[in-house]
Each structure stands twice: as structure tokens, then as C-alpha cells.
Amino acid sequence: MIFLKNDYSLGAHPKILEALTETNMVLADGYGVDQFCDAAANRIRELIECPSAYVQFLTAGTQTNMTALSAFLRPHHSVIAPSTGHICVHETGAIEATGHKVNHVPTTDGKLRPEDIETVIREHEDEHFVKPAIIYISNSTETGLVYKKAELTALKKTCEKHNLLMYIDGARLAMAMTAEGSDITYADLPKVSDAFYIGGTKCGAMFGEALVIVNERLQEDIRWLVKQRGGMLAKGRLLGVQFDALLKDDLYLKLGAHANHMAKKLADGIIAKGYEFAVPPATNMIFPLFPKALVEKLKEAVMFERWSFSTKTHDSIRLVTSWGTTQEEVDAFLKLLP
Amino acid sequence: MIFLKNDYSLGAHPKILEALTETNMVLADGYGVDQFCDAAANRIRELIECPSAYVQFLTAGTQTNMTALSAFLRPHHSVIAPSTGHICVHETGAIEATGHKVNHVPTTDGKLRPEDIETVIREHEDEHFVKPAIIYISNSTETGLVYKKAELTALKKTCEKHNLLMYIDGARLAMAMTAEGSDITYADLPKVSDAFYIGGTKCGAMFGEALVIVNERLQEDIRWLVKQRGGMLAKGRLLGVQFDALLKDDLYLKLGAHANHMAKKLADGIIAKGYEFAVPPATNMIFPLFPKALVEKLKEAVMFERWSFSTKTHDSIRLVTSWGTTQEEVDAFLKLLP
Amino acid sequence: MIFLKNDYSLGAHPKILEALTETNMVLADGYGVDQFCDAAANRIRELIECPSAYVQFLTAGTQTNMTALSAFLRPHHSVIAPSTGHICVHETGAIEATGHKVNHVPTTDGKLRPEDIETVIREHEDEHFVKPAIIYISNSTETGLVYKKAELTALKKTCEKHNLLMYIDGARLAMAMTAEGSDITYADLPKVSDAFYIGGTKCGAMFGEALVIVNERLQEDIRWLVKQRGGMLAKGRLLGVQFDALLKDDLYLKLGAHANHMAKKLADGIIAKGYEFAVPPATNMIFPLFPKALVEKLKEAVMFERWSFSTKTHDSIRLVTSWGTTQEEVDAFLKLLP
């Protein structure tokens, strides 16, 4: 089987595993208060050029989103998110389980825009409505697209206008930062958000995400909230070790670039054979439209997921590449297309 | 520094790391639906001789407790726990954060007894009170003690009498099962509980706990609840790989026995020098009482935690050994005692 | 000022006030366990011809919705509701505050239809999504429309097909049951729902709603859940007294019919003057479309709310009549229209 189903089907990138092995018998204190977490947090603060940022390592994406958002909000506050956002569809209502409504905003392509925010604000007039307090976007998006720096800046401005916070889910930040035409850098992130996370799980780590809280008002007592939501690892060191290795020598960006590169080759091959896409290919997740019969045939040799953009004659599928995807896999897939 | 502060100061036991390394580049599906988790779950079902048990791997103890307990309860249900229980003191109100009261029961030594349950039941008469629905105990306890099989059976009977469920936190189950005089086996666990967890983090794994749900009524939709509480790892395989290795060839019990053995040596040495204990030493956590001045001196060379059993002249401290504690460390510590 | 803003601008219907006055100095036990609540609950069970129904009186609509829905659901369960539903927009996220997502379904007119349910079910495949478990509709709807018996039966069938519960918010049930062409009776309600409430606040009571739980599985421990959500009145008798008086001699239906009748006169007058409606007038809430300048002028003499159906040239407003609206008020309003 050719595996193009997701970007978390292997263990860790060898350098991560190596770092875990090398440090395995070093004694370290528990719960993320250790030399490895300190080093990794410092590295992040340097990369993003924001010495006052608070860095908290967590083990998974849903956990990070629910812990962060619920830490930042009062009970009547809601989160504005594009309706395709991970928190809207694929987190089993984790945000609502902490008591907060998510205002789903329909979008054309999975990207939130300032006018979407304005619409939600207009509809929430008084105390009979929830009070939108933060926006949630993913970069890259669940549709594989990337926000340009100007787009992020415009969103942040709209947030400031309405006294909203801005949160970026960076599960695939490595891919967003290395996509063709992408113009955001590490140092831009604190300027366009109040908090964001650098995704490890889908970008080469064994597991783990680095939540970065830029807004100092939101940093208070974060360790209490992480512990309460079950996100504090006794061997917190594991996260420090991984992120230190992942961010050293731009490994993170190299792995993102590799995933994007493999997806580009896949997309080019698909285009060359005359197929179209539900969403323009941009990062490591692409959404070709294939005739239904072909999709059935592909299922015999390829692991992938169907997506919801299907038409009468065509089904859309999601193909995902990762740091571990090889040229051979790409070629083998393309050979299957008539 | 001699490290006797906790049992999670190293990485993983070498065999666990080896298993993770060997399987690193094997493709596996996400979220715990993979060959490794299947194998590990089967191994657990065989060990406990309970083919209908549901096994769910999670990443950490607080996460496991809060996910399991909140999955099992309706909103007005409470949890009965000894007031020294982990959920009562060291989980930042994680259970309450899911909406449930914990009925703290004072005990003499950290062990819950049938009469404690009876007292709580008597005090909760009608709809103005929460409705106790489950008991929580840890084995071994936070005070380092072990429940004998007869004690667990008596608790289970009391639970059945009052229509209560019974849950065992097995963060240190390896130590409980291998303590001197302990008579519980894997196969006893399903008989004395509705659910329990086999702790990995403190017993040799890199991280992870295996929640075992014996009561079939409680198994429904567990994956939804795990996902919602942020406990589902994209690379769920990591947990399967670890538990499969940990439970193979009784490694788990061997590691627990080693920790207990090292603690026994420590305790014997302390007794030999004429000191007493706040709680009789039984597993890998022991609580000697030392003159306050000695405690101050020990702090210069040893990492440990103070405990709350102090008297006017003596402070109690907690010394913890692990699968990685060496004879050298034990000797070095004993040498410090006058 | 002519008051057409809502149906809760007066105190209680004189007969309700009279009943409260007459019983004022009668001793009664607390928390709804009293002779008056018993009598009112029995009266309800007789009217709906359902002796096994459980009746619980509460003080307000949002309280009733959040208490009932959260009592019926497990944490990962969601509620399907039309996006205009009261719980979607006007309850400040009360359902989400109890931990449950509400699946907002866009509709053309505020009424949920079987195909809407099918769509939601199709989109919620596995444990990464919330699990829809109940549907919420209001009768009459927030758009002033009424579900016919056949429509309710079709919804119930769809619910049964997908193992969903069905809940009816009857804040304006009196108006729904007495609208022109409406064919539902008290006795139909248990057949088309698992639970519903008979709204008092907007139908002549001083305050209060009667939650009726038809499905016996959902009745367990309801008093615990009501107490926990803050909905148990020490002087629960107040609710029993009111509902007994309200449901005696069909007062409830007479008051609903009066409100509808007054709205009909308003609507007829508006139509006679050549105006159109955003939604066809059906009960006591009607939504005429007036030129924007006229709306501005009306504001000087009439209290009403703007509604969200506005067009470029016309604004829609909501006019609401109640048991207390008089012919004089209707005439006075119509006189204002050119």
C-alpha cells in the first residue's frame, strides 16, 4: 500500500529519536521544569525574537487548543473559527466541553477573512448572545492553504479593533512557512497573534506541540491550567528534548519543505494527467478531483481519505505527504493514474 | 546529587526505547487503531484473563483519571476518594473541572476502607447532595502502601451493596503487585474493579498509561470521550509499542520489584541507624522521619520532597526509588545519615 | 408607547395572581414536593394522557433547556437545532456552558426538517466528531411558525431511525396549539417527543415552565440535576399553584388563542395597507417588512425589535402580541401605518 493518508504514520524523524536516545539516562526534574525544556523554550524565544514569550510544551493538538483557549477565556466568551477549522469538526467538541461556544464561520476555502469577523461581531449584540473573544485559525489550513503575512496582519488589526484575541493553530506550521510564495517567518508570528503553537506531531517529532503565549496578560498561571486539563507530562523533558532537536539547524523547516516538495511533485503529476483540484495545491495536503470509479480503484493500492468537496461525477480525496514521503511513493501513485 | 525525588526522572527503560527505535519507520494508522496497540491490548486482556475488557492507552495519569471518571459519570455523580488520593490533592482539580465533586475521606494511612464508604453514603441522603457513584483508590497508595486482595474484595463488595463503581489508579501498579506480602495478580484486577489503569510512566515506560475498562456498560463510546478530553495521540502507536514491550516477559513486574528492592535497602539502612517512619515502608516510596537539622543537611546532597507528616522535632521526607535506582545511590544516601 | 416588543411585559394573568394570593398563607413543604405541585403535575399528566410522564417545574426557559438537555446527554453528545433556535442564538451559550456542542442547521424558515437531520448525521462519522444525540425544536418557532402533527411525527421517526432523542421547547406552546390550522393536541405531545416543556412565562404565568419528561429512561435522578443547575426553588409551590391555575378550564389555550387573534388582526391590517412579511404570519409573532423610513418613524411611538430579515429598501421588524394585548393597541398601531 502507498500511504498518503496523513502526516503522522511514521515514528519520529531519526534526529529526534537520536536526541531522545542520547538523553535517556540523564536525570531531569519532572513536569517540564528541566534543562531540556529550558533550552528548547529559549531556542523558540530566540527564533521568534520575542524574549517575553511564554513557552509551554504539550503532547497533542486538540489538547493544546482546548487548554489554551479555555485558559484565555471567561465562561461567556466564544471562539470565532472558519467552519472547516480543526476545532469545529475534528476535536469531538473539545472546546465546547470546556464550556465555550465556537462560532462557525462558513468560508469559500477554509481561510478566515476580516469581513467574516465583522459579520460575527455584528450578530452578537448583547448579553443574550455569547461574546466573541478570540479568533482561531490554522496555518496552514485544514484545506492545505497558507495565510500570507498581509492576510495575518489584516486579521490581527480586525481583532484589535474589536478587542478580540488571535490564536494560530500551527499543527502544520512547518509546511505553512515553507510553502511556495509563503512570506511569514518565525519572527512574524508574535506580531500577528496573541498565542500560537508550533506543531511537532505532524512535522517530524515523535509527539508534542509548543504553545507560545505572546500576550503577557494570557501567561498568568498557565501551568495550573495545563495540569488541570491533563496536559502536563511527568517526563516533560521528552518534549524539551524533541523541540530542541527539531528546531536546531532549521530541521523543522527542512522537514516542512520536504513534505511540500513531495506534494508538489504529486500535484504536478496529477495536473499533467489532466485532473483538477477542489482547492489549489499549496502545501502537503492536496485535494484532487477524480472520477468516482478511479477513486474506487485507487483504494485498492493507496491509503487516503475522501473529502467533502465531491461533485456528481467526481470525488475529492485528500492526499497528504510528510517528512518521510519518498520519491518512490510519489512515482508509484502517479503510475496508478490513467 | 543523589536523586530520590520521584520515579520519573529518567527517560525510558532501555527495552522500551529499543522497541520504539525498531518500529520507528514502520507505517501505522493513526489514533491508536494500529497493529501495535492491538497487540498490546491483546496482551493485557490475556494477562488479566478478561477477554471482554476494553483497553485504551492514554499519555498521563491525570489525563487518564479525569477522562475515565468523567466518562463514567452523570453530572450529579461524585467520586469517593481518600483525602490523600492523587485526584484530591495533586491534579489541580482536574476532576472538578469536568464538573464532578470529589468526596474527600480522611483516613489514617491513605487507604480507603469499607466503613469510610458507608459514612459517605449515610451523609448523602437526597437530591440536595451530590450522588456518590464511584470510588477511587490508588494501588500502591500515595503513602506507599498496598491493598491486599481481601481488602480490595471487601471494597468491591461494599461498592456493589451501594451501587457504586470501583476504579483503581495503578500509576504504581508494578510496585503494588511486587511488594513484600502483596497477593494480587493481573487476573485479580478485573474481579475487584470496574476499571483500572496500568501505569507506564512511573514503571519504566517513556510515557503512557493503559486504561482497562472491565465493566462493559462503561465501554460505550470511550474513544469519543478520550478524543474530547485531548487524550488521543495522533501517533497512538507509540503507546502500543511501549506497552507491548513493557508487559512482555514480565518486564513490568521486574521493574516494579527492582524499585521496591532498592527502597527496602534504603529503609533497612535507615532503620538500622535508629530512625523511624511516618508510614511503614512497603513499596518504592518511603517516608522516614528525620530531625529537622538533618533534613536541612540532606538537602545539600539529595533531591527529595518533604512530606506533610512532620512533628515538632522531626520532618518527614519522601524518598522514591525507581527501575533505574542503583545500589550506589542507596549506599551514598545511607552514608549521609549519622 | 404601544408595546409590541415581547409577550412578557406584564405581570401575570389575573387568575394566576389570584391563585397565588389565595394560597399565600397555606403551609407547604419546600423544593417542589408539595400539594400544589402534585396537583399541577397530575393535571398535566391527565391533559397529555400520559400517566408515566415525569413533570418538573422550573423558573425560566433557558434554565429549562440547559437543565434538561445536559441531564439527558453524555459529554460527547451534541444537540441538533435549527440555527434560528433559541439555544443557538439567545441563550448566551448556555448549552455549551454545560459542555455540549449545538449543531446549528441553517433552514429557510426556522423549522427543522427530516433531511436536515440526515445531513448532520452523515457529516458526523466517527469519534473525531461530536455524536448528535438529541434534536431541539421550538413550537411555535422563533420565526412564529407552527409544526403540524405530521411534521412532528416525521421528525420523531427520523430521530428513532438514528437513535436520537427529540425535545420540544414549548415557550409559546399555547400559541402553537391554537394557531389557525394547527392540529396538535396535548395528547399528541408525548407521542412526538421524549421531553418537552409547557411554557408559562410567555403564556400568562408570572413565571415558570413545566418540563415534561416522557421517556422513562431520561427521568432518573432529575431532581439532582435540577438542583445542581440552580433551578430548584425553595418555594417550589409557586410553580405548582401557577400551573394548576393556568391549565384549569383551558385558560392556557384561551390565552394563546387571544395572543394569536390579536396578531392576526395586526397582520390583516398590515396586509390591507399593502405591506409584505418576511415570514408568513401564523402565531403571535409577526415579521412585517416596512420601508426603512417608516421603521424609524414607528420607533417614536411603538416598542418593538428589529429582525434580521432586512432587505436593501425594507427593514423587517418583529411585532409580538400577548394574552394582555388589547384591540386598542392593535388599532393604534395600524393607525400609524400610511
Next chain:
Amino acid sequence: MIFLKNDYSLGAHPKILEALTETNMVLADGYGVDQFCDAAANRIRELIECPSAYVQFLTAGTQTNMTALSAFLRPHHSVIAPSTGHICVHETGAIEATGHKVNHVPTTDGKLRPEDIETVIREHEDEHFVKPAIIYISNSTETGLVYKKAELTALKKTCEKHNLLMYIDGARLAMAMTAEGSDITYADLPKVSDAFYIGGTKCGAMFGEALVIVNERLQEDIRWLVKQRGGMLAKGRLLGVQFDALLKDDLYLKLGAHANHMAKKLADGIIAKGYEFAVPPATNMIFPLFPKALVEKLKEAVMFERWSFSTKTHDSIRLVTSWGTTQEEVDAFLKLLP
């Protein structure tokens, strides 16, 4: 039957009912934004001499406590309360249902003291524990006792020292303020608390409590939080009308004094017959200790509740008087005592 079971067994004091009747057909806007609520809130601000206080009317005590406390706290915050406190025992875990732990403090008599707070603070060291953020006390207490002004001031000082808020449950504030030897006035309340409520339900109103938020930081968005917790009455006017009448011409204090006076007579009669009390009689709830056989006999003629202070030979019972208790009832009870 002689009714001494509680202080909410009648409807409303006649003056309250009269005010509701007089205003019944006056039009008023919804949700507590009306002329009657304004007047009542102003009257409260004048009585307590605190023009910046925010007044929010709610319908019941548990609702008020859970709404206020959850509005004031972040998720990891806990409430310190004496273990006899209403929120600890008689609210079905309502506070925990909003996600917050309550730290139960054992006391000798139901009154919290500065040293109790110090103990809790000492035991909550770091992020593994909840963070105590507010203290909850009732005045008068659930044991019928009263805090003197100096005691309240000492508690407030201790709170300030530890950055804790202070909240007073005034379900029976009328009795606390008029007890023999009591020295607190309306104007003292804002000085010794961040928020408190003036209880109506047990002090002559038909229903309702007036939450007074003194601390301006805690006032933000309170209407959102009240609405979300189900506590906003469509006919909010009902609460304004009642509190305006209740607080006019010191009616509130007169009713509290009457209840105390009747209890005093009861207590004097009981003492005269040679019985003792579990707690010294102070307000309208008294706790005599009677031989078990006598308690059984009393049950035939009197409605009361048993209390938990029983000894081997004696049972304690709770006798409660109210604004409506008569001299005849007192005499009739005393006649029953041998």
C-alpha cells in the same frame, strides 16, 4: 402539625404580594432592565452606602452562589468554605458543576476563621494544586450563628493578605443583622466583602436574591454570565418589585427580627425545661438536643429536620422560625416538651 422545618413554607409577606399585585398590569421591559429593578438597585446602593456597587437580582440561592462564584473565577481557582457551608453540602455540587473545587474546611461551629484560611493556603503550594481564590461564608451561618463585624474584618484582612476575594452568602442576612449582639449594618457589608447577596426567599420575599458586587473588577459582563447560567428572568421586574418593597421602611430587618424573636422564645422555653443545645441559639435556627425517644414523639406533631450533631443518648434537631411564625406555634411546641 406545627411547622418548624424551614423558613420558606409560606408564600410571600403580605406587603410583597401587595406590591406584585399593584404593579401587575404595568408594562415593563424584560430581563431586569426596568423601572422596578432600577429603583430596587438604587435603594440597595443607598442602604449600603456604596454608589459603585453593581446589583443583580436572581431567583434562588444556589443559582446566585454558582453564578457569582463561577463568574469571578478562572478554571483553576477554588473556593474556600467551612465544611458546613451551603455550597459544600446542600447544593448538589453546583459549584463543582461549573468546574471549581471547593476546599472544605472543618470548623468547630460552622464559622470560618483566619487561621482556617492560612491552613488552606499553606497546603496549596504550586500548580499541582488548585489555587484558592475566594472565600465563601454565610451570615448567618448554616449553624445559626452570626459573624461579628470584627470577625468579618479579620477575615477580609486575611483575604487581602493572600490575594483572595471574599463572598458572603446572605440567604439569612436579615436574621444575621438583627440577632442579639449583632453589630453589622448594611453599610458595613461592602467594606468586608467583594460580593454578597441579600437573601429574599427566606426573609419574606416570594422568591429572589439580590447579588451585590462591590469589587468593580468583578462587575464586568455579569449580565452575560447570569443569562448563561439560566438565571435571567424574562419578567425580571418581579424581583425589582419585591426587593423594593422588602427594603422599604426597614421591612427586611423587621421580618428578620421577628423570626429571631420567635426562635428566642422557643430557645428560652427549651432551656427552661432543662434541655441543652448543640450550638448556642443565636438566630432563627436553633439546634436543641433531645432524648431520642422525645424526638420520635415530636415527629408526630411537629415538622422539623434532624441534624447531624447527635450523641449516643440525644438527637439534635433543627427548629426554624420565620417572618410568619406565631406565638401560638411557639407555645404549642413548648407544650409538647416534658
